[in-house]
Amino acid sequence: MKILLVYPKCPDSFWSFSHALKFISKKAAVPPLGLITVSAMLPHTWQKKLVDLNISALRVSDVQWADYVFISAMYIQKDSVDKVILESKKWNKKIVAGGPLFTQEYANYPDVDHFILNEAEITMPLFLADLSAGNPQKLYQTNEFADLSQTPVPDYHLLSVKDYALMNIQVTRGCPFACNFCEITSLFGHKVRMKSTAQIINELDVLYHTIKWRGPVSVVDDNFIGNKKEVKHNLLPAMKEWMIAHKFPFTFNIESTINLADDEELMSLLVETGFNSTFIGIETPEEKSLNYCNKVQNINRDLIQSVKKIQQAGIQVSAGFIVGFDSDTPTVFQRQIDFIQKSGIVSAMVGLLNAPKNTKLYHQMKAENRLTTEATGNNTDSSMNFIPKMDYNDLQEGYKKIIRNIYSVKPYYKRVRQLLLNYKRLSKGQSTISFSLVMAFLKSVFVIGFLNRGRTEYWMFIFWTLFNKPKLMVDAITYTVYGYHFRTVYGLRQMPHKY
Numbered sequence: 246m247k248i249l250l251v252y253p254k255c256p257d258s259f260w261s262f263s264h265a266l267k268f269i270s271k272k273a274a275v276p277p278l279g280l281i282t283v284s285a286m287l288p289h290t291w292q293k294k295l296v297d298l299n300i301s302a303l304r305v306s307d308v309q310w311a312d313y314v315f316i317s318a319m320y321i322q323k324d325s326v327d328k329v330i331l332e333s334k335k336w337n338k339k340i341v342a343g344g345p346l347f348t349q350e351y352a353n354y355p356d357v358d359h360f361i362l363n364e365a366e367i368t369m370p371l372f373l374a375d376l377s378a379g380n381p382q383k384l385y386q387t388n389e390f391a392d393l394s395q396t397p398v399p400d401y402h403l404l405s406v407k408d409y410a411l412m413n414i415q416v417t418r419g420c421p422f423a424c425n426f427c428e429i430t431s432l433f434g435h436k437v438r439m440k441s442t443a444q445i446i447n448e449l450d451v452l453y454h455t456i457k458w459r460g461p462v463s464v465v466d467d468n469f470i471g472n473k474k475e476v477k478h479n480l481l482p483a484m485k486e487w488m489i490a491h492k493f494p495f496t497f498n499i500e501s502t503i504n505l506a507d508d509e510e511l512m513s514l515l516v517e518t519g520f521n522s523t524f525i526g527i528e529t530p531e532e533k534s535l536n537y538c539n540k541v542q543n544i545n546r547d548l549i550q551s552v553k554k555i556q557q558a559g560i561q562v563s564a565g566f567i568v569g570f571d572s573d574t575p576t577v578f579q580r581q582i583d584f585i586q587k588s589g590i591v592s593a594m595v596g597l598l599n600a601p602k603n604t605k606l607y608h609q610m611k612a613e614n615r616l617t618t619e620a621t622g623n624n625t626d627s628s629m630n631f632i633p634k635m636d637y638n639d640l641q642e643g644y645k646k647i648i649r650n651i652y653s654v655k656p657y658y659k660r661v662r663q664l665l666l667n668y669k670r671l672s673k674g675q676s677t678i679s680f681s682l683v684m685a686f687l688k689s690v691f692v693i694g695f696l697n698r699g700r701t702e703y704w705m706f707i708f709w710t711l712f713n714k715p716k717l718m719v720d721a722i723t724y725t726v727y728g729y730h731f732r733t734v735y736g737l738r739q740m741p742h743k744y
């Protein structure tokens with residue numbers, strides 16, 4: 246059997262980092278981990294070929310070669326998914342589809358031959374058995390949750406490793422919390438399920454030895470510390486031992502909840518193991534809105550102080566923010582701006598509230614007859630899929646105000662300075678300056694320091710860092726490039742020349 250695994254293209258967005266990747270000569274931020282994990286579930290005797298459309302185009306010869314085309318996708322990839330399906334059907338190829346988009350929206354894709362939905366550890370074996378018997382069904386789905394001890398090591402060898410900025414691994418699925426707008430628990434449940442420590446160490450070995458990866462590794466779990474006891478007492482000590490033995494070849498980033506700030510021992514262990522950043526759902530500084538969306542872990546705490554505790558422990562914080570809750574008032578926009586600026590959260594993803602399918606918020610909006618369309622999956626395209634309580638035009642203007650006031654050149658560099666003042670670099674890791682890092686610096690000097698109209702602020706920031714935080718110069722350069730990307734995505738950058 247010849248299997249073509251296709252990962253659809255992600256549009257330009259906050260998390261694509263497409264404009265930043267140019268500086269380090271990479272084509273995509275992270276690989277399609279779900280798709281290469283599914284690949285590892287297929288018979289080893291089958292021939293498999295991966296096409297990541299964020300790396301390369303889909304060639305007619307690839308489609309013609311295949312017996313089956315496998316597609317995995319998220320909401321944000323819908324446009325690309327349609328093109329892949331059209332091209333596959335043009336050559337009469339059977340299509341197998343799964344992932345979050347199809348799990349929620351499979352009825353909208355009649356041209357797909359087989360849906361492998363929910364968690365493939367459960368549904369893929371059923372499809373393979375039926376296929377072997379010559380009677381594959383249209384739909385495979387389950388209400389059960391997988392035992393992650395059955396999850397194979399992803400087929401990392403299928404990747405064009407040199408084209409990615411990071412590698413990625415998955416440790417857990419599920420989250421113990423119940424935010425009403427979040428689809429994670431509808432997809433993966435409240436119980437936090439984990440791979441064994443031995444599995445994770447094995448995956449690190451594969452990254453290190455098989456594909457020779459050195460550099461950042463993203464842990465894709467929606468809440469890495471959901472099972473804090475297991476992470477703290479078993480996984481991290483083993484990872485730390487492995488990292489020491491291999492002279493810290495990786496740095497790790499995670500997603501976590503704000504209560505990470507409450508456990509100094511855990512933060513120290515993360516840093517000692519090579520973890521240097523986390524993404525946290527802050528959402529809003531408004532207590533009423535936190536209560537409205539059931540963000541209980543954020544309530545009754547000084548959020549800015551919690552962020553600073555994490556930064557001072559040696560872990561940088563990026564975060565998500567939301568406006569458009571029913572309880573929001575027009576004062577929320579300035580409060581969001583002030584919070585983001587004071588916190589030193591440089592990568593602040595601000596979006597309008599949406600109600601993804603099967604979330605509590607979705608069911609509420611449906612019951613109130615307020616749904617208007619399907620969610621786009623893009624947190625920063627200023628779209629909403631329901632009628633808000635606040636005047637829609639006021640909400641749009643307020644959202645644009647936040648973006649202008651945190652990503653325009655001057656406030657952005659002011660916020661990066663705040664981070665560098667809060668942050669204490671304590672994490673272990675490679676200390677050598679690579680050739681690619683030098684080239685990225687030179688490109689940033691040329692593009693941002695000379696071509697960009699924010700060049701004066703750029704040079705002021707570089708010299709400020711040189712005199713005040715010289716040990717954080719690599720971080721400073723990284724954030725100048727991030728700023729370039731954010732301003733481009735939000736349409737705030739004005740460059741007189743192309744490069």
